[in-house]
């Protein structure tokens with residue numbers, strides 16, 4: 344986004360926004376100087392964040408392809424969509440099944456405006472875009488029902504969003520409420536940055552850097568991010584059938600070329616589970 348381009352009404356370019364910082368880490372152009380400034384400061388103290396962002400997007404592609412191809416899922420509810428990227432949920436799903444339906448949800452008006460403009464989909468399928476807050480799961484389900492058929496399996500995608508929900512808003516309960524509204528045979532995907540010293544070759548200095556990155560994020564006026572543990576992600580999926588390989592570091596979830604790539608774990612974990 345060029346600095347001279349006039350932002351749409353309701354877009355605040357003076358405060359950094361998480362979706363735009365994330366887009367900057369992914370090498371995108373949908374961000375403003377204020378986002379790049381904070382993003383660069385965070386990257387200086389915690390360079391791993393760029394890999395975490397890249398691997399989160401790569402996981403999205405693997406998971407959606409797996410669910411569409413191997414599990415026959417045709418409906419996706421992508422909450423905390425982020426700025427449109429190279430391979431978005433409907434593109435991956437509709438490559439497998441042109442009639443796939445996707446509802447994108449984000450609370451950042453700029454994300455929703457971009458999604459509406461860019462994520463149009465194939466005529467056989469359908470896409471919808473909701474400006475909504477994950478902390479109001481009832482609202483999301485009610486509005487998503489205009490596009491998704493809640494009597495048929497739906498994949499609920501929660502990638503990089505639960506860390507935005509503070510403990511006092513009970514993020515595990517939010518995931519369970521959303522899950523409770525899905526029919527049997529649906530899937531829930533949760534992936535988020537974690538805070539586990541020793542996942543990689545972390546040292547206490549790395550843990551300090553991570554804490555400093557989270558502090559920078561909160562101080563900048565962006566939404567504070569709460570890095571949690573793999574156990575927390577597993578708790579979000581409790582009561583469901585956890586698919587192999589379980590809750591693992593993001594790059595290790597069913598990698599495309601395990602025999603070729605040397606896969607380094609990252610401090611970011613995810614898992615996929617089926618609702619019985």
Ligand SMILES: C[S@@+](CC[C@H](N)C(=O)[O-])C[C@H]1O[C@@H](n2cnc3c(N)ncnc32)[C@H](O)[C@@H]1O
Nearest residue numbers: 362399423424425449450451476477502503507
């Ligand atoms: C870290 S980005 C992840 C984007 C994408 N899912 C991915 O993995 O690449 C998190 C997204 O969640 C959105 N978000 C943050 N808090 C939210 C909330 N309370 N409700 C809905 N969306 C939220 C942000 O605007 C941002 O687009």
